[in-house]
Amino acid sequence: MPYDDRYARMNELVKDRHLLANLPLLKGVDLGVATFDRLKASTNYFLWDCLSTWYGDKSPPFCDNMLTEYEDLVRGLPNKTPNGILLPKRDVYASYNVVHKIVSEILAEHGLPRFFKQMMPINVRIVDGSDRDIDMRPTSPTRPHVEMWVGFPSNALVCLFPIFGNTRNVDVKFYEPREFPPDYQRALETYEHGLPLLEGATQYDAHFDPGAMYLMDSFLIHHTHKTGPGLRLSVDFMCVYENPIASDANTTMTRTVDMLSPDEWVEIGRKRLWYAPMKLQGYVPQNTLYKHPAALELIKMER
């Protein structure tokens, strides 16, 4: 098998965990009701913070599911990028840090940070099932892709938490390619250049269901699959493994993105904060192919 070393690495990550999805390059770790409730509460509060800051007197009352209750207002938020990232801004950075704190605690609870040398700030992402125009872009997440094609290294892992919304209308599909030649383990101009790898790939029988933390190997081709209207909110981020394995052909990251050591990352929301200096305003398009769109500053709390 070409991926024996990757299968072993994935299994090592989730040893002794209760899994809701168990495929060779994709694991869904059961969060448990109490932990998932904390994650829901914190992301819902971050979304409420964005809505109430932006809409002021016209902002909607708080409820348990701001995303599906106020879809149109959510669509109108100015800090949502074309790829759906709800950017932290200085007016709402405090509630973003609370979400980060909960996610950091989840990773720590499952013993994951020790595997990595670098971890990325979390993205809170909202994908719109009704918005098809945006999907024409060459790096739209609705096109089959892997994160290596935007500059992440081979020795990386994607962590994903679907939380709110219609995750069957806005689902994710996964394909394990037969092989992943080193020449494809790098940034590509468009995702289309990677399509030959889909030939003969195995589609996974898996969905993007709330309640689990999905851990996805960097070789697993995936894309957002929209079959109906509605919004979906999830959290995602990348981690880079400390020790590359034989099939990790490219360990150089060409994407410019804030990365922290695991020791720093687990302190977010407690001893450290991400601060976003820009105010909540219209999204300013930039060359995001190699850049994380949030300009974040890390603040260490002194005492």
Ligand SMILES: [Fe+2]
């Ligand atoms: Fe992706």
